Amino acid sequence: MKTRNREFKKAVKGSLCSPSIPKVPCKLSLSDRFNNFLVRASFNRHDYAVDPGLYALGEPTADSPVMVSANYKLTFDLLRQALVGLSAWILVLDTNGVNVWCAAGKGTFGTKELVNRVKLTKLSEFVSHRRLIVPQLGATGISAHEVRAESGFNVVYGPVRAEDLITFLSAGLKATPKMREVTFSLPDRLVLVPVEVVQGFRYFAFASIFLFLLGGINPVVNLLAAYFAGAVLGPVLLPWLPGRAFSIKGFFAGLIMLAVVVAAGTVEASLVELLAWGLLITSLSSFLTMNFTGASTYTSPSGVLKEMKLAMPLQIVAAIVGALLWLVVRFF
Amino acid sequence: MSKLKYLPNVVTLKLDRAKCNGCGMCQIVCPHAVFKLEGRKAQIVDRDACMECGACALNCPEGAITVKAGVGCASGIISGMIRGTEPTCDCHAEGGNCCG
Structure with missing residues (x-):
């Protein structure tokens, strides 16, 4: 310092x-x-x-x-x-x-x-x-x-x-x-995006290596999509995403990126695979955008706490179920 | 684009109008136009816009405003939970900050 x-x-x-x-x-x-x-x-x-x-x-x-x-x-x-x-x-x-x-x-x-x-x-x-x-x-x-x-x-x-x-x-x-x-205008939010991206990158890199070893490049692309949804799309589209809670906005940002990876073909055309990545991408994106409350200029601690108490158990369960489903399709 | 609004009916902001001397400091320091002077007394006009920063309470010479101020930051709350302390901006052990 x-x-x-x-x-x-x-x-x-x-x-x-x-x-x-x-x-x-x-x-x-x-x-x-x-x-x-x-x-x-x-x-x-x-x-x-x-x-x-x-x-x-x-x-x-x-x-x-x-x-x-x-x-x-x-x-x-x-x-x-x-x-x-x-x-x-x-x-x-x-x-x-x-x-x-x-x-x-x-x-x-x-x-x-x-x-x-x-x-x-x-x-x-x-x-x-x-x-x-x-x-x-x-x-x-x-x-x-x-x-x-x-x-x-x-x-x-x-x-x-x-x-x-x-x-x-x-x-x-x-x-x-x-x-x-x-205010919390688009330029205000854009300058904060690099920080959001860099802050979680370490975890993202570790998870990518792990996923690559287990399933090759496709799951890494899907993870990148989730990361992009939560750390970039959520903050940038904040006023236009539905809901007031950041976790809900992040969930919808995740849905957008899920559509993108399905269109790109990195999610295999099976219902279980779609469900697995749907849960993984939306839960991760929801969590990451929820963390953007720290950079926002209008969220109250009481509100954030209320939102977290509801959202975090759901995010954790969704991520675990999603990961298990993916492992099941991958190895069984 | 209309003003971004967070969750309704959650904030801890309270104003005791009986104590208010009408100095208008709360109206000056509030970053979200929550207060307005009406009839030489402050009035809460946009309660849900409050982000509990605590500036109004700190700058009220009469002590008419109370609010449980703190960090409106999910990662701050999580690190507070992990360490068993109040929510904190110090995401890093060396005492750095995570805010923009």
């Missing part, structure tokens, strides 16, 4: 305002962009941190706004890109290299860390005002009235998305209702 990205260190080397305050450019370099892409695809994503502390963006003065951020480099980069042409202070909290919302949920992006960081960086000596602009999603970890009581700084919650910051600032720190709402 302590290793920092080498290119980034270079970018913050120069400092104009004070020897202790690193200065950062708004524009991302090519290597920034390449590394950000790799992290999105889940490579090295637990090691993508920025040093916590106070940063100067542009030429901030004592009146410039203070933006609070997390020390995940993707977060930090989004923020500095959104503020192109602006001078501001960026107060980076130590969130162990985790983004604002997740860190706030855990409490690392929290009241205690914010109050501490304000003191450690001697922020009150750099600015004359007493206002911190905290991303709205940080509110899950930060209590505005407690921060005020403990540090004397007022927390103003900024918009959910960094791209709305300039509008928010020029409107006199006012956010429209739209800026306050979290």
Whole structure:
């Protein structure tokens, strides 16, 4: 977690305002962009941190706004890109290299860390005002009235998305209702798909080798179809798949891929084989899409727990029955 | 496309309107527009949209809101079950995170 990205260190080397305050450019370099892409695809994503502390963006003065951020480099980069042409202070909290919302949920992006960081960086000596602009999603970890009581700084919650910051600032720190709402649009979901795919890949690879030894290439293709259904199709088609529970949406994504493998001929034309793969593909897909609740922006823990209690026993039974049926057709 | 909605009637969100001072903080911090100020008091207008993130309760200076906040994540709940702890985002032993 302590290793920092080498290119980034270079970018913050120069400092104009004070020897202790690193200065950062708004524009991302090519290597920034390449590394950000790799992290999105889940490579090295637990090691993508920025040093916590106070940063100067542009030429901030004592009146410039203070933006609070997390020390995940993707977060930090989004923020500095959104503020192109602006001078501001960026107060980076130590969130162990985790983004604002997740860190706030855990409490690392929290009241205690914010109050501490304000003191450690001697922020009150750099600015004359007493206002911190905290991303709205940080509110899950930060209590505005407690921060005020403990540090004397007022927390103003900024918009959910960094791209709305300039509008928010020029409107006199006012956010429209739209800026306050979290979405889960197709692009939002698409950036999460690589992570879903990479996370379960180890298990998929093991199971593939096992299936290949038992039954050749066809079962591996069927397994790949199930994996694709649950980790890609489910998340991408989320709004259009029937049901509200993710496990039900995943089940239907599995049905789609079952139709595909039947059409492709990797499922043999027998009722037992069809039933076996029908159970295996839909249960696996249902389980994988259910896991996408963790990446979604609107599922409640109470709801997820309720869904899991109903879905998991069914998924397990379906997978076991499916596997047994397949073994029966294969070897008897 | 209409707004994505999760399961109905499950959330633990509660608002005690008698305690509300009308500051509007819940309306500001809620990422799903669950609250609205009506007659200088907050009102829950879209309960099923609540994802139990807990931001409203944490930022209510009067303590008028309660919600059992936590991780709305199946793998987090599973790893919590395995370890016998509360649901957690820490899918990895070294304390990394699994959220996007």
